[in-house]
Amino acid sequence: MSETNITTLPNGLRIVTRLMPGLHSATIGVWVNAGGRDERAEQNGIAHFLEHMAFKGTARRNALQIAEAIEDVGGYINAYTSRDTTAYYARVLEADTALGLDVISDIVLNPAFDQREIEVERGVILQEIGQSLDTPDDIIFDWLQEVAYPDQAMGRTILGPAERVSHFGRTDLSGFVAEHYGAGQMILAAAGAVDHDAIVRQAEQIFGHMPATTRRVRDGARWHGAETRRLKDLEQAHFTLAFEGPGYLAPDYHAAQIWTTAMGGGMSSRLFQKIREERGLCYTIFAQSGFHDDTGMMTVYAGTAAEDIEELANLTVDELKRSVETLSDAEIARAKAQLKAGTLMGLESSSGQTERIARSLAIWGRVPEPAETAARLDAVTRDDLRNYAASLIARRPAMALYGPVERAPSLETLIDRLAA
Structure with missing residues (x-):
């Protein structure tokens, strides 16, 4: 039997x-193929609300x-909501794996939605929204998402x-469950000190009664690209x-x-190196990539002084453009090493492994x-990366600005500067 x-x-x-x-x-959990992008406009925030309510009885x-x-046996239980997924998981000792699955499946399949608890959790989520609005380097990403994907679920906030x-x-909560929490939209994942056959037997008893469903086909995301500027x-x-x-x-x-790691990872x-270390224009600057099945987003973020914002923005697009011709073998090798090491380090915990196998499946x-992942990274050449960079910066970007x-x-x- 393979691992x-x-x-x-x-x-x-x-x-x-x-x-x-x-x-x-072991870590054991249920990954549901439903998140923020599966909400209709009038449902925006319901997937996250549902995640909170799972723990309320x-x-x-x-x-x-x-x-x-879970905590009586020294375990840990948590959940998260993303645009694509809602996950519920617990980490327990080997002897308590069956208990972990029992609790996780209970909160996913049998939420009570008690009205008093709904009101309590509503207050908690409203506080979470308020905290996000008070955190500039958090809320700005929601605004960026909105101008990148306007008038569609992909552009709306998760909260x-x-x-x-x-x-x-x-009724709203139970309706979303009925629509999106079918057997075919769920993955039960576990890693660590686990017995596959034992988990399958328990899962058959718990989930086997659910009617057969297929995975839903989402509407494709539509990139637009615009600017939002909020003065404060x-x-x-x-x-x-x-x-x-x-x-x-995508290939x-x-x-x-x-490329993203080389530029700002x-x-x-x-x-x-160019903007912080050589020019001293910021304390924080990074680039990151987010991926979905049908689209992705490469984002650069920085915080700087009001008088430096123009120089920082110009230098950023200059470096993105320069990479088409000047990305070096050393930079590429370093980025590949970071990605491969990060993957392996993340798999040293049962939680990291469970997340990976659930999301991969x-x-x-x-x-x-x-x-295999390492081999695919190694197969990417300098020409591949330069061609990718050239095609990326030729696309219309989105921008969000906040503060002075x-x-x-x-x-x-900035688009004209990239094209010059």
Whole structure:
């Protein structure tokens, strides 16, 4: 039996596990193929609200009993909502894996949606929204997403607007579950000290009664690219610039990872060295890539003084443009090493492994071995990266600015600079 095993139940539920010899703990969870981008406009924020409500009681356990069931055995339970996925997971000792699965499946399949608990959690989420609005280097990414993908679910926030969250009720929550929490939209994943056959047997008992469903086909994301500029008296001017990149399934997916890492993935990256170390224009600057099955986004972020925002923006686009001709073998090798090391380091924990096997199965329908991933990264050439960079910066970007940004150049000015 290989270390990674996959079983699909007759109703479409997929089960994936990875044995990690030497571990005495396991992470087990349910990944639901539903997130912020699956919401209609009037539902914006419901997926995240639902994630919160899962911990507020089921038909068998109240909120305290859910927490106690895991923490009484020294475990840890949590969840998250992204644009593509909602995940519920627990980490427990080997002997408590069955308990972990029982609790996770209980909160996913049997949420009570008690009205009093809905009101309590509504207050918590409204506080979370308020905290985000008070965090410039957090909220600016929501505004960037909005101008990159306007008038569609991909461009809306995961938390949702306060006015929507203030009116969600039990019917809204149960309706989203009925629409998106089918067996075919779920992956049960576990890694660490796990017994695949035992987990499959337990899963058959818990999930086997669910009717067969297929995975939903989403509407494709539509990139637009525009500018939003919000003036406020802050200590720093916050700058973000984004380009549409490839999705997970695109042939230049690995090139996108390497190029982004070389440009802004660490202290040795080009943007960090040129703009922070050589020019002293900021404390923080980085580039990152986000991927979905049908689209992606390469984003640069920096915070700087009001009087430096124009120079920082111009230098940023200059370095992006220069990379088409000057990206060096050393920069490429360093970026590949960072990506390969980061992948391997992340897999040293059962939580990292569980996340990887669940997301891999959701994206590609299989779980590639780390050696395959490394080989694909190694196969990307300097010409591949320069061609990728040239095609990327030829696309229309999106930009979000926040703070004392009166001196920042317009998006059209930066587009002209890239094209010059």
